Amino acid sequence: MSPSPPARRPITTEAAAQANDETADDEAETGPLRRCVVTRERMPKERMIRFVVGPDRAVVADLAATLPGRGIWLSARGDVLETARAQGGLGRAFARAARGPVAVPPDLSAVLEAALVRRIGELLGLARRAGQAVAGFDKAREWLRTGQVRLILQASDGSAAERVRFLSGARASVTVLDPLPAAALGRVFGRDHVVHVAIAPGRLGEKIAIEATRLDGLRRTAAHGETGGNGLNDDRRASRTGSGDGHKMDGTSG
Secondary structure (H helix, E strand, O other): OOOOOOOOOOOOHHHHHHHHHHHHHOOOOOOOEEEEOOOOOEEEHHHEEEEEEOOOOEEEEOOOOOOOOOOEEEEOOHHHHHHHHHOOOHHHHHHHHHOOOOEOOOOHHHHHHHHHHHHHHHHHHHHHHOOOEEEOHHHHHHHHHOOOOOEEEEOOOOOHHHHHHHHOOOOOOOEEEOOOOHHHHHHHOOOOOOOEEEEOOOHHHHHHHHHHHHHHHHOEOOOOOOEOOOOOOHHHHHHHHOOOOOOOOOOOOO
């Protein structure tokens, strides 16, 4: 009589969950959705940030999503980063996805914000040189009036009343964001400050919109939808329809 085969050890709930997590982490980088290493949610990649692990095992943000290696994706949301950091789970999430220990900057939120600000400035400079972006109330307003606009950038510290006046009559399909202060916008166009920028439809406009939306997400908190910097908050969104409040600054020359 042949001996009975050894009994299989039952798969525990914890082991099954870990197996599922590992399978999810191995998903190919194809299609429009990616899985966040912290929340485990699948989201559009335009609302997330890709990381890769460098030779020194440090995680590196890959904003353009072009670096070699298997991508590790994180939601571009300030509340996700803050909660994971406070609970000590951010490093564990990256290590699990990377299959080994990794080094995560302790000030990751600040690092990402600074990188996004630089990238938006660089893309905006390319759009200006390509004739796909104009600055100033009159020029930008003319583009807006004639329907040449994919995206409007307004200075985060510009006058709320001036911004409302600029946007009066704008089409609902035009995206309005305020990722940078007037001085930063001005540097791109060789001015002291700029409050209004119009960007034409095209790849550059789409890229700027994506990065500005990511930056806005990083500056937000889950509780009140508030920003941690000069992002587009709920009050400023209201400026599109003629209400809202903001930091005062004379925007008539920008």
